[in-house]
Amino acid sequence: xxxxxxxxxxxxxxxxxxxxxxxxxxxxxxxxxxxxxxxxxxxxxxxxxxxxxxxxxxxxxxxxxxxxxxxxxxxxxxxxxxxxxxxxxxxxxxxxxxxxxxxxxxxxxxxxxxxxxxxxxxxxxxxxxxxxxxxxxxxxxxxxxxxxxxxxxxxxxxxxxxxxxxxxxxxxxxxxxxxxxxxxxxxxxxxxxxxxxxxxxxxxxxxxxxxxxxxxxxxxxxxxxxxxxxxxxxxxxxxxxxxxxxxxxxxxxxxxxxxxxxxxxxxxxxxxxxxxxxxxxxxxxxxxxxxxxxxxxxxxxxxxxxxxxxxxxxxxxxxxxxxxxxxxx
Amino acid sequence: xxxxxxxxxxxxxxxxxxxxxxxxxxxxxxxxxxxxxxxxxxxxxxxxxxxxxxxxxxxxxxxxxxxxxxxxxxxxxxxxxxxxxxxxxxxxxxxxxxxxxxxxxxxxxxxxxxxxxxxxxxxxxxxxxxxxxxxxxxxxxxxxxxxxxxxxxxxxxxxxxxxxxxxxxxxxxxxxxxxxxxxxxxxxxxxxxxxxxxxxxxxxxxxxxxxxxxxxxxxxxxxxxxxxxxxxxxxxxxxxxxxxxxxxxxxxxxxxxxxxxxxxxxxxxxxxxxxxxxxxxxxxxxxxxxxxxxxxxxxxxxxxxxxxxxxxx
Numbered sequence: 001x002x003x004x005x006x007x008x009x010x011x012x013x014x015x016x017x018x019x020x021x022x023x024x025x026x027x028x029x030x031x032x033x034x035x036x037x038x039x040x041x042x043x044x045x046x047x048x049x050x051x052x053x054x055x056x057x058x059x060x061x062x063x064x065x066x067x068x069x070x071x072x073x074x075x076x077x078x079x080x081x082x083x084x085x086x087x088x089x090x091x092x093x094x095x096x097x098x099x100x101x102x103x104x105x106x107x108x109x110x111x112x113x114x115x116x117x118x119x120x121x122x123x124x125x126x127x128x129x130x131x132x133x134x135x136x137x138x139x140x141x142x143x144x145x146x147x148x149x150x151x152x153x154x155x156x157x158x159x160x161x162x163x164x165x166x167x168x169x170x171x172x173x174x175x176x177x178x179x180x181x182x183x184x185x186x187x188x189x190x191x192x193x194x195x196x197x198x199x200x201x202x203x204x205x206x207x208x209x210x211x212x213x214x215x216x217x218x219x220x221x222x223x224x225x226x227x228x229x230x231x232x233x234x235x236x237x238x239x240x241x242x243x244x245x246x247x248x249x250x251x252x253x254x255x256x257x258x259x260x261x262x263x264x265x266x267x268x269x270x271x272x273x274x275x276x277x278x279x280x281x282x283x284x285x286x287x288x289x290x291x292x293x294x295x296x297x298x299x300x301x302x303x304x305x306x307x308x309x310x311x312x313x314x315x316x317x318x319x320x321x322x323x324x325x326x327x328x329x
Numbered sequence: 330x331x332x333x334x335x336x337x338x339x340x341x342x343x344x345x346x347x348x349x350x351x352x353x354x355x356x357x358x359x360x361x362x363x364x365x366x367x368x369x370x371x372x373x374x375x376x377x378x379x380x381x382x383x384x385x386x387x388x389x390x391x392x393x394x395x396x397x398x399x400x401x402x403x404x405x406x407x408x409x410x411x412x413x414x415x416x417x418x419x420x421x422x423x424x425x426x427x428x429x430x431x432x433x434x435x436x437x438x439x440x441x442x443x444x445x446x447x448x449x450x451x452x453x454x455x456x457x458x459x460x461x462x463x464x465x466x467x468x469x470x471x472x473x474x475x476x477x478x479x480x481x482x483x484x485x486x487x488x489x490x491x492x493x494x495x496x497x498x499x500x501x502x503x504x505x506x507x508x509x510x511x512x513x514x515x516x517x518x519x520x521x522x523x524x525x526x527x528x529x530x531x532x533x534x535x536x537x538x539x540x541x542x543x544x545x546x547x548x549x550x551x552x553x554x555x556x557x558x559x560x561x562x563x564x565x566x567x568x569x570x571x572x573x574x575x576x577x578x579x580x581x582x583x584x585x586x587x588x589x590x591x592x593x594x595x596x597x598x599x600x601x602x603x604x605x606x607x608x609x610x611x612x613x614x615x616x617x618x619x620x621x622x623x624x625x626x627x628x629x630x631x632x633x634x635x636x637x638x639x640x641x642x
Contacts, residue, residue, distance in 0.1 A: 060545055092547030104539040107558055108638060109565070118557070119547035154637040170547060
């Protein structure tokens, strides 16, 4: 797919939450893009702004949050300039979204079938029976056994994995070109996680859709993504092809994330934790936002904010000391 | 579902027994002697004694209670001491108007309360929201009789727009509708506020839920998001709370019927208690408590209709 323009390109996006202490940036100058048929993984700790980023794409940031600047170009159109009605046409139509909690993301009082039909009818002018056919077909596509029976059931009658399959069926019922998956497997058992990820991959091959996969799980990114963006405190600190970032991480934060993943191979190493926590938007340090937790931090890091710099073919990191090996060996 | 209803009906039996017992004891506390009332001011002690014996009032209290229960089980509610008419006949004539008044009050008050609460929740913090909440607090604080008297004074008396005493035929005739307007406005009016407040809280709660975000993410119009996802789910707690408030409404009905001379069970109850007409008073208590039990049963059924998770368990 190389050579094609991106399906979605986010430029310098800023989403803030208004508070008595002023505008608190949850997403601060983020630029990422995803090409048709590709998967972009967005990784980071809780509170780094990755979920707000995904909701910003859908323009569903809850109040008092709002997008203050930047652009989100989807298929050539800037989503931030669309009317609410036009945006609604895209949500669930060209852009599908699934969420972390399949337990609470489905409405408990409506049948699974009705909820899928709602999504279909919001975008397609179909008769009741045709919409039902589309919905059952969507259930079949996500490999739910006995879809006609499941169609009539309520969410509480399904297991967590089944519910996430229903969410996927719903999100894909209108054949979106982009699927945003916000922590799609976090709430599931490990074996079910693998099944859901395999399913997403399979469906991507079948439909050619792009995926934005938001997760805190590096293993999931490694398995699924083509490109990855590492977020910290509302900013992208490192981005590039998954091989480059995983094989040759340049930002101390990315290195720290890898250090905190348990491994089965190799020596009996102790896990390296990154000391401290992500600073909240109301207490961001001056300079590089990672500097209070960074072992490499220098005076420059404490006063000047580093921007993303190219370090290899489409591999970028926002660190004054990158590439770290060159400086520190 | 049927088993659920049957179970609820069974639990209603001890409730009814308790209501009868408490009602009976309370009526004994009233410091008038039914035999004296029945005999009239000119009766001699002999006559009063004879009447007392005739009414079974010379028996010990517990005996009187169980004799009463025994008659009740045979469907005999006794005879009104004052009017000498079977209690069942008195009740039969008044239940209709009371149901009519309840219906006419709730038919507008519940939808209006739900509408106001939903709109207030959707535009939370707006002027409309604040106005609705102020109105709701007023609705909870202002007593029924005050609302009734204000309506009588202005609408009924000063401006002469609507009648304000008694019933004037069934509700589907113009005269009947006019006659019920003020009582229904009064009784419903005090119910709008609590319903609006409960709905607002419930809708606010649901609007923040994950599945509402899902509904928006699939591109549903806001109208559908609010109606099918927020309000539809919020109705579950709202219905429960309305059920709990019904006792309050029955109390309001007694007051409303009294000030508007509405020929219902509530006014009958007040009259019976004031004149120490024990069989009649007990009869009205039975009807009012049965009403409460039935309404709660309806709420239970509605709850299961609204929530598939309840249906399953």
